[in-house]
Amino acid sequence: MINLRDKGAETWEKWGRPQRIAFAVILIAVVGLLPFGGDFSFTSFLNTPVSSYQAVLVYPVGMFVLMALGLNIVVGKSGLLDLGYVAFFAIGGYTAGLLGEYTHLNTWEILPIGMAAAMVAGVALGLPTLRLRGDYLAIVTLGFGEIVRIVALNTQSLGASTGIAAIPTPPKTFGLIFDIEHSNSYFWVVLVMILLVIWMVRRFTVRRPGRAWEAIRQDEDVAILMGVPILKYKIWSFSIGAAIGGAAGVIFASKTQYVAPNEFTFNVSVLILACVVFGGMGNIWGVVLGGVLLAYLPERIRFISDARQLVFGLTLVVIMNLRPDGILPRKKREKLGAKAKALKEAASE
Amino acid sequence: MNFSVVTSQFWQLLLNGLAVGLIYVLISLGYTMVYGVLRLINFANSEIFMIGTFATVIVSSQVLHYTSAHEALHGFHLILVLLLLLVVSMVFSATTAIVVELVAYRRLRAKGTNRLASLISAIGTSIVLSEGVRILTKSAPVPTPRLLSKFNIVTFHGVSLRVDTALVIVGALVLYFIVDRFVSKTLLGKAIRAVSMSEDTSKLMGINLNRVISATFLIGGLVTGAAAFFYMQVYETTVFNVGFNLGLAAFTAAVLGGIGNIRGAFYGGLTLGLFEEFASAVIGGQWKSVTVFTVLVLVLLLRPNGLFGEAITQSRV
Numbered sequence: 001m002i003n004l005r006d007k008g009a010e011t012w013e014k015w016g017r018p019q020r021i022a023f024a025v026i027l028i029a030v031v032g033l034l035p036f037g038g039d040f041s042f043t044s045f046l047n048t049p050v051s052s053y054q055a056v057l058v059y060p061v062g063m064f065v066l067m068a069l070g071l072n073i074v075v076g077k078s079g080l081l082d083l084g085y086v087a088f089f090a091i092g093g094y095t096a097g098l099l100g101e102y103t104h105l106n107t108w109e110i111l112p113i114g115m116a117a118a119m120v121a122g123v124a125l126g127l128p129t130l131r132l133r134g135d136y137l138a139i140v141t142l143g144f145g146e147i148v149r150i151v152a153l154n155t156q157s158l159g160a161s162t163g164i165a166a167i168p169t170p171p172k173t174f175g176l177i178f179d180i181e182h183s184n185s186y187f188w189v190v191l192v193m194i195l196l197v198i199w200m201v202r203r204f205t206v207r208r209p210g211r212a213w214e215a216i217r218q219d220e221d222v223a224i225l226m227g228v229p230i231l232k233y234k235i236w237s238f239s240i241g242a243a244i245g246g247a248a249g250v251i252f253a254s255k256t257q258y259v260a261p262n263e264f265t266f267n268v269s270v271l272i273l274a275c276v277v278f279g280g281m282g283n284i285w286g287v288v289l290g291g292v293l294l295a296y297l298p299e300r301i302r303f304i305s306d307a308r309q310l311v312f313g314l315t316l317v318v319i320m321n322l323r324p325d326g327i328l329p330r331k332k333r334e335k336l337g338a339k340a341k342a343l344k345e346a347a348s349e
Numbered sequence: 350m351n352f353s354v355v356t357s358q359f360w361q362l363l364l365n366g367l368a369v370g371l372i373y374v375l376i377s378l379g380y381t382m383v384y385g386v387l388r389l390i391n392f393a394n395s396e397i398f399m400i401g402t403f404a405t406v407i408v409s410s411q412v413l414h415y416t417s418a419h420e421a422l423h424g425f426h427l428i429l430v431l432l433l434l435l436v437v438s439m440v441f442s443a444t445t446a447i448v449v450e451l452v453a454y455r456r457l458r459a460k461g462t463n464r465l466a467s468l469i470s471a472i473g474t475s476i477v478l479s480e481g482v483r484i485l486t487k488s489a490p491v492p493t494p495r496l497l498s499k500f501n502i503v504t505f506h507g508v509s510l511r512v513d514t515a516l517v518i519v520g521a522l523v524l525y526f527i528v529d530r531f532v533s534k535t536l537l538g539k540a541i542r543a544v545s546m547s548e549d550t551s552k553l554m555g556i557n558l559n560r561v562i563s564a565t566f567l568i569g570g571l572v573t574g575a576a577a578f579f580y581m582q583v584y585e586t587t588v589f590n591v592g593f594n595l596g597l598a599a600f601t602a603a604v605l606g607g608i609g610n611i612r613g614a615f616y617g618g619l620t621l622g623l624f625e626e627f628a629s630a631v632i633g634g635q636w637k638s639v640t641v642f643t644v645l646v647l648v649l650l651l652r653p654n655g656l657f658g659e660a661i662t663q664s665r666v
Contacts, residue, residue, distance in 0.1 A: 320469050325466070
């Protein structure tokens, strides 16, 4: 199969600055105009059986892309398996719910608070557990995700099983109205957040934190020997991922105006993780593609409603067997690859 | 908070906790053995358990035509039927486990890919199994006919040992003992232990890796199936997602005792079962999972290699 990822990277390498800027602007414009793409007769197939195409673009598609990008920092970049990412999403959502109910803060003011709350939770969870190796972290995060849900379910002031309703929508900003009729406004907000995250991750990747994460992912012991303060960078990775999850939660709560424990089950964590691995761990474009596909497909095939999850499970198995590194895998280290090849050839002779 | 329960019902809670704990022991054996050889959480283990519970129901109601109105069985007949159900449940679970290994793990292992890919394909298999059963059962809980009349064997100072509790305790202990002996005494058991210590070295020693891994899944499946049978004798209904919480608890138990280690699963399962029983008596059943996970986090914080700390060489390279 052709390696789309390398081909894309090659083309990008060849371009000069003006071409790159032009490409980015066109791409952003096209994505920004996506909500209007469902208006024509020949694109009406994009509309999903239950909700309109515009609404689906915000949740689940936009939200899942955003969260998958956040989780990608944790799982893809630093190799920390987090199975309870939904906890941060829930913390963001509940922060928006509580603050919206008891204070007069608007969504834009709540957004940083929700992110901070999720970050604090991330650090609090990370400090004891990030010293542990992979699978213990996986089970602790899984447990954390369940704890957050169960606490919400059993606490009366958090609305117990009914959750918090009537969460205020964001105020009119830059002439955009935010309510149930105007999904597009939310889409653009999510898009801006996605772009910010992509920009941030790209910056990180070429700088010290990104290199530290890469070192941790490849071999923790070697990273320690090389003087990488691994706990510090693991916690950074964890809490940045958490903050993005929290941000998604705040926007989600203000969009649906309602949060309840049953929206934050383990399945959501699995789905987000699936987006990351399915698309191609560690590669931003793969993760975006994975998020779009895995969020959109289940909505689109709602007509086979009962077997929807079944088909989803089958897809996961089949794709992982065909392309274990995801649809758009991360770039392999060429030098290393070449060296290994040379060694292999030398060994076979 | 009601601490007086602990003292007033101590022995009753202890017995019930033992029964729950021993079911955990059996399920966590499945997790811990697979983890030992593959270093992977077998996410489909909860579905392997679920298939076992449904096998029990289907055979007793569809094949043997017992209904819920049927009178409880006695004597030799009862033992025969229970044994048959146990075997059926084990066989179904083991078959599922083998299929899961073939579908979700083997191809990916042959390609030598990253562990997360196998994890996702295992999650995919698990979704397929549980969703398949959900569609077939229309999400409804399925009761099993009661074959074992639930009388108390002995009642002593208000503490009663019910016959199903006794059955679980004895049966699970026997099974655990068999697995433990098998892994420590037989050649195949030795091979399993070798693979869990070092995959590469055992390959060099001429161990057929695929065979050992299949055997591990088989044993894990058999034990998980037995756990499913015992579970059905106590709780008598099953549902498509029955395995989720139990699987979570069993995995916690495995970690608690030090994952990759069979004795660890035993101690971890018992500890967790007892702790859960007492904790839910004190602070209420709805907080059960929270207390369990809080304990887990504390254990990992203070004793990262599990409560009993002997698992280091087997679980970590």
